[in-house]
Amino acid sequence: MAVETVEIGLGVQTNRSADAYVRISRFAEEAGFDAISVFHDLGFQPAIVPLTLMAHSTDRIRLGPAALNPWTLHPFEIAAQIAALDAVSGGRAYVGLAQGAWLDELGLAEERPLQGMREAVEIVRRVLAGDTSGFDGERFRLAPGRGLHFEHPRDSVPLMLGTWRPRMAALAGEIADELKIGGCASPDMARLVRSWIGNDDVRLVVGAVTVVDEDGDAARGLARERVELYLPVVGHLDVTLELEPGEPLPLEPFVLAGTPEEVVERIEALAAAGVGRVELGPPWGRTAENGLRLLSERVLPRVRTRT
Secondary structure (H helix, E strand, O other): OOOOOOOOEEOOOOOOOOOHHHHHHHHHHHOOOEEEEOOOOOOOOHHHHHHHHHHHHHOOOOEEOEEOOOOOOHHHHHHHHEEEEEEEEOOOOOOEEEEOOHHHHHHOOOOHHHHHHHHHHHHHHHHHHOOOOOEEEEEEEOOOOOOOOOOOOOOOEEEEEEEOHHHHHHHHHHOEEEEEEEEOOOOOHHHHHHHHHHOOOEEEEEEEEEOOOHHHHHHHHHHHHHHOHHHHHHHHOOOOOOOOOOOOOOOOEEEEEOHHHHHHHHHHHHHOOOOOOEEEEEEEEOOHHHHHHHHHHHHHHHHHHHO
């Protein structure tokens, strides 16, 4: 049975060529995907470059970074990038913010992440709205008179916070339009985070490594290889898992992998748990082309009604 209320997006890592971003975005739009989230992970290309290429190459699909980090990119610069993306895309941008990982490798430490995120969101929103009154917070500052010197179509854009933690989820319930659990494919975790948000108007988003193939075992094998980058970061954050000491993390809560029919079942279970959008992250299949084809032909039509 199709779930009509769940959106389906693509997650894109920034390790590709310019031509590849154009091809992927055009394919996603023509296939009927709702959104593209471009990752902004440490050591990869900055998300704004692929996003700009995608904006030029599409007309409908929504685009945004998931997620930018206010501790490595000042909120004023975040606002400027998103305003520029919104201008290039004709008002289709959204912005994702997250505390992120690997900050210790940059010598950065954040003792009050909730306060910092609240202030970052406030600055982003003020800058987009054209408010030049300034801001003097505990973590971030913006001098009076500082604003953007170019036109952009909207004075606000949808805001998504990324987190696995209860207090940041509650903050999202206050100030965000969406909350994303990155690297998660667990209905149990989705239900728990949904309860933490405390606001039914905030859409819950999950995104995970996705591998779809006619050979379900081969798909799961490749997914296990690809999840190794972020499993050490997010694995211990899934508080719904009850593991014995030394027991390895299971694969299923962190990936969407299997045959098209199995992936459909997983997405429907997430939708039933309160997820409003599922973002299908790379590699998509044993080859990107075959995975995207199966997702567009045999997964997407099953999990939601085209509009």
